Amino acid sequence: xxxxxxxxxxxxxxxxxxxxxxxxxxxxxxxxxxxxxxxxxxxxxxxxxxxxxxxxxxxxxxxxxxxxxxxxxxxxxxxxxxxxxxxxxxxxxxxxxxxxxxxxxxxxxxxxxxxxxxxxxxxxxxxxxxxxxxxxxxxxxxxxxxxxxxxxxxxxxxxxxxxxxxxxxxxxxxxxxxxxxxxxxxxxxxxxxxxxxxxxxxxxxxxxxxxxxxxxxxxxxxxxxxxxxxxxxxxxxxxxxxxxxxxxxxxxxxxxxxxxxxxxxxxx
Numbered sequence: 365x366x367x368x369x370x371x372x373x374x375x376x377x378x379x380x381x382x383x384x385x386x387x388x389x390x391x392x393x394x395x396x397x398x399x400x401x402x403x404x405x406x407x408x409x410x411x412x413x414x415x416x417x418x419x420x421x422x423x424x425x426x427x428x429x430x431x432x433x434x435x436x437x438x439x440x441x442x443x444x445x446x447x448x449x450x451x452x453x454x455x456x457x458x459x460x461x462x463x464x465x466x467x468x469x470x471x472x473x474x475x476x477x478x479x480x481x482x483x484x485x486x487x488x489x490x491x492x493x494x495x496x497x498x499x500x501x502x503x504x505x506x507x508x509x510x511x512x513x514x515x516x517x518x519x520x521x522x523x524x525x526x527x528x529x530x531x532x533x534x535x536x537x538x539x540x541x542x543x544x545x546x547x548x549x550x551x552x553x554x555x556x557x558x559x560x561x562x563x564x565x566x567x568x569x570x571x572x573x574x575x576x577x578x579x580x581x582x583x584x585x586x587x588x589x590x591x592x593x594x595x596x597x598x599x600x601x602x603x604x605x606x607x608x609x610x611x612x613x614x615x616x617x618x619x620x621x622x623x624x625x626x627x628x629x630x631x632x
Contacts, residue, residue: 379457383557387582
């Protein structure tokens with residue numbers, strides 16, 4: 365990996381081939397960062413081509429499966445190979461799977477959600493945060509979800525994974541509060557990405573309903589990260605209302621509400 369001579373800060377964005385991750389990468393480029401972007405699909409190379417600007421920030425693309433330990437190791441090696449300090453880290457990669465936990469989803473899919481959304485997030489943070497803390501500077505953004513605030517019937521493992529990410533981000537923020545490294549949790553609602561197609565949820569009310577613009581969500585997340593905010597509920601006003609209500613509504617009622625939105629066939 366060749367490293368250009370530059371005074372631009374360096375950022376890493378995972379899950380950057382499309383959706384919120386790609387739009388986060390756009391934000392970094394527009395604000396003068398060099399980038400290492402990662403995803404498992406070949407769209408990551410196309411994303412890098414689109415992000416590169418003449419005489420602009422340098423963009424490295426790394427095609428890796430972060431649901432596998434080897435993929436995490438390869439990304440860390442690619443970041444290290446730049447020979448540059450890491451200024452910002454956006455841990456955005458994640459996936460979901462819709463359907464009943466018993467009889468509706470495959471175990472392999474559920475375990476991959478845990479490996480990608482939870483395990484890789486912990487692994488990458490463990491490997492990349494120490495350098496930031498040692499330097500006494502850095503910005504970290506975790507893509508959580510408003511799903512983290514409620515049990516998720518028919519998305520049981522996904523919602524639980526996002527609850528983990530939210531709790532993990534807020535705990536790290538407290539641990540690092542005197543280090544110069546800030547931690548921000550981005551909490552989008554339903555967003556117009558490939559998520560619902562990949563999760564086989566297009567026939568649900570949430571999958572077929574109105575969604576937020578990923579560019580808007582990413583811009584709000586980037587701004588909050590740069591300000592060092594604790595959390596940002598991005599997208600529509602309804603997302604903010606839902607997040608606020610989630611603090612007072614009992615889990616039993618939130619479960620029923622989620623069931624109505626995520627049950628297969630509910631979109632018809």
